[in-house]
Amino acid sequence: MSLDRTDVEKIAHLARIALSEDDIPATTAKLSGILELIDKMQAVDTSAVAPLAHPLETTQRLRADEVTESNQREAYQAIAPATEAGLYLVPKVIE
Amino acid sequence: MQWEIVIGLEIHAQLTTASKIFSGSATTFGAEPNTQASLVDLGMPGTLPVLNAQAVRNAVKFGLAIDAEIGMTNVFARKNYFYPDLPKGYQTSQMDHPIVGKGYLDITLEDGTVKRVGVTRAHLEEDAGKSLHEDFHGMSGIDLNRAGTPLLEIVSEPDMRSAKEAVAYAKTIHSLVRYLGICDGNMAEGSLRCDCNVSVRPKGQTEFGTRCEIKNVNSFRFIEKAINTEVQRQIELIEDGGKVVQETRLYDPNKDETRSMRSKEEANDYRYFPCPDLLPVVLEPSFIEEVRGELPELPQQKRERFESQFGLSTYDASVLSASRELADYFEQVQQTCGDAKLAANWVMGELSSLLNKEGLEIEQSPVSAAQLGGMILRIKDNTISGKIAKMVFEALAAGEGDSADEIIEAKGLKQVTDSGAIEAMLDEVLAANAAQVEQYRASDEAKRGKMFGFFVGQAMKASKGKANPQQVNDLLRKKLEG
């Protein structure tokens, strides 16, 4: 499967990665090359096979409903790019 | 053209747990921003989720209460999208294998008819944080305290045909989750939020029209208004030759209109896939039975019992069973006074209007169930009349006494039933109105009927309402006829 420019722009947007005009041709070529490798999967018939999401196929363990965390805001926000009044700041959110 | 309205609701109920769905942070409402956001809630690199057992139990409770198939193996999936209130860039939710499958709810409409509404599914997921739009130098502030709060998203079938039905359904869900104790139902704090899927189609058409989703409607009143507004918009649009576009809209209660949410407009491609950090949740049949054993009497069962045990009407029974607290209050009044009908009349009548007027919940009622029941007992044993009872009730509400008996005693409201005393009083009344008595005696049957009321009024006035009305009637008739 080979991608075109529109595909790559759409994927980059979904992934929120800025692509410069100059990057697009090389990115398109490399992604197409990877997809070509991936497409070798299509050679095998898997219609009767159930997908496998976790290798060990074990089941989820449940946690007791207990509060174990305390306020660590200062420590956690010490590494944040922008905070004020205990809030993380981002460019205006428009709904 | 005649239009048919088609409505389906997605209700997000915040599950009452001490800690979050995937972390040990507290879920308390109203804490200082980001003080209840742990490493996991913040999506710190390298952190991992572990599922809260209570969230699972609460979801199963709901499933059993709506007679649904329980997803004995249910799976968490990631819904991927970027938003500042979504720390990991994905919401952990359930897609193909929800914990609660198909079920149903019976809702009682205003005219007393019962309608069955299908529930497509209910799944567990984590809540997002909040964006605060106060101006921080042109920026928005993000509070992630709410991120990771457990939600049960309850998706209905598109079975509702009017805004009123939608409200009745939402109220039924609200009542049910509170009965079950799995959600506090506090809509002002966002504990129960509603997305309304609305479409219209010409009457008789079988396929659905294009729907719009109105996000986050947070009161029953707004559900009704938002749906009606949106229906109007869609009908006008179609009648003007336009087409409804499938989109997400926001209801603005100030302007009473819905508007398109542009931020959600981009072609959403959520790229759901099974969450690799969480394993399939496998429920044991013994666990299901254990939870079933914990279920309280549910609103519908209670309503049916009120009808059969107390002989109440469907409407009365459904009003009284709408909340667990109201039902408990009613039953306590009934037990004290031994008269379900009087108890129902007083709870739904005087008590309800008092609470409404004062803006109080039943738990905050100034008149306790024991007080009301005690008062009704005095009506039944003829100590007071219904009219006097209203005075006693008001006095109880005003805190003028601890019991009806105390108030009756203090205010001398005890009914007069001594026929000698009543006769003496009647003689005085008739003497004072001798002209009317003569007139009465000269009149025919039809006229007498009207005039009789005048003498009753005078007599009750003279007794300050305390004379037993039946005795007054009987004795008065005897004297006038005599």
Add this chain to the structure above:
Amino acid sequence: MHEKTLAELSQALQNKTLSSVELTQHYLKRIEQLDGSLNSYITVTAESALEQAAAADARIAAGNAGPLTGIPLAHKDLFCTQGQRTSCGSKMLDNFISPYESTVTQRFLDAGAVSLGKTNLDEFAMGSSTESSFYGPTRNPWDTDRVPGGSSGGSAAAVAGRLCVAATGTDTGGSIRQPAGFTALTGLKPTYGRVSRWGMVAYASSLDQGGPMARTAEDCALMLQVMAGFDAKDSTSVEQPVPDYSASLSDSLKGLRIGLPKEYFAAGLDAATSDAISAAVKQFQALGAEVREISLPNAELAIPAYYVIAPAEASSNLSRFDGVRFGYRCDHPADLTDLYKRSRAEGFGAEVKRRIMVGTYALSAGYYDAYYLKAQKIRRLIKNDFMAAYEQVDVILCPTSPTPAFKIGEKIDDPVSLYLTDIYTITANLAGVPGIALPAGFANGLPLGMQLLGPYFSEARLLNIAHQYQQVTDWHQRAPAGY
């Protein structure tokens, strides 16, 4: 001092013929002298290392030391270490001072081990050569023009260059075993779920597994003893007792059934590696093992399936790097979308961005079934191949990579050719089975690696087999010239 293995140094520390402070100073000095050319460390934590060493000496003196107490180690910079930069080899996290400690590194702290610092890696562990790091490529001590493999190349070069006694690594598609093969080390990828992933920054959650890299199987056993075990903070962690990995090292290999997958000895395998494995087969037979050919019929589908599953999970796992709560944020974002797009474009390197995009595509509407679901089905076929093989044999023997270490820059512009070097290691991650890599010989001065793959939770057996092999060979004792 640095010639000695972990087991030997542990003895010396317990006998007090050596102090941890001396040992730690010695390694810090070697790092200062030699790491300029290798670039195996991103961060050296000399100060805290010496404090830990002093505490370890006190603990030894008090008589409550364990085998790892006072041993200077290094950790792949994918494990969060509290109060220290945890960069993942990325500009995105260059400023990230971790507010918490990973379970694996905490266990080493509890054991009294010393951490010399954090080692280089392919950015977010996505690579097979340690060339994609924001901090520049790591060089192979056996030939500094060559790569040490990846993604745990910093750990491999540091252990091989004797710049630490042993190190932690992580293995998502071969990232412990392939670099171990390229640098003549012993490295073990445990069964999925054996080692906690809490605090190990995720690349592909259903494939990632931390493990030890050391000079010998005996050393790996001591390391794994600390790392392995249930962790309530990781839902995929397995509640299974941890055996004493050192106790069974001396068990006999008599009657051991070894399988050689015919698909792995076909075209594309370097002749010297093939010869080295043939020689190893003879050694194992001499030790009493039976060797037979087996088949892993779906092996060739592993690379395509892996390069769907791993990028798909990565595309989601790496969405949290958005410039809001931690990590790199672009200058003067015009709006929210600009903040996301530029922070991620500027903060991530080329290979990471490629994998995010491949994964995004594989999960997107209309392609999910053809790519992601298909890959998961193939994953089951591959697991079934292993389960069938383990009906016939106890372990599987195969190379770790088709060729010895390649030159720096050789494959950097051709991602597909780089991906193909993972061909022998990826299957174990897809199936979740454990594997141990160990040196099997040399060609033109370059190490040749082989690996043994076993059934779930067979780590003790794998260590035993590798240890027995190392009793009759000396490949693991050789040191690169100048180190």
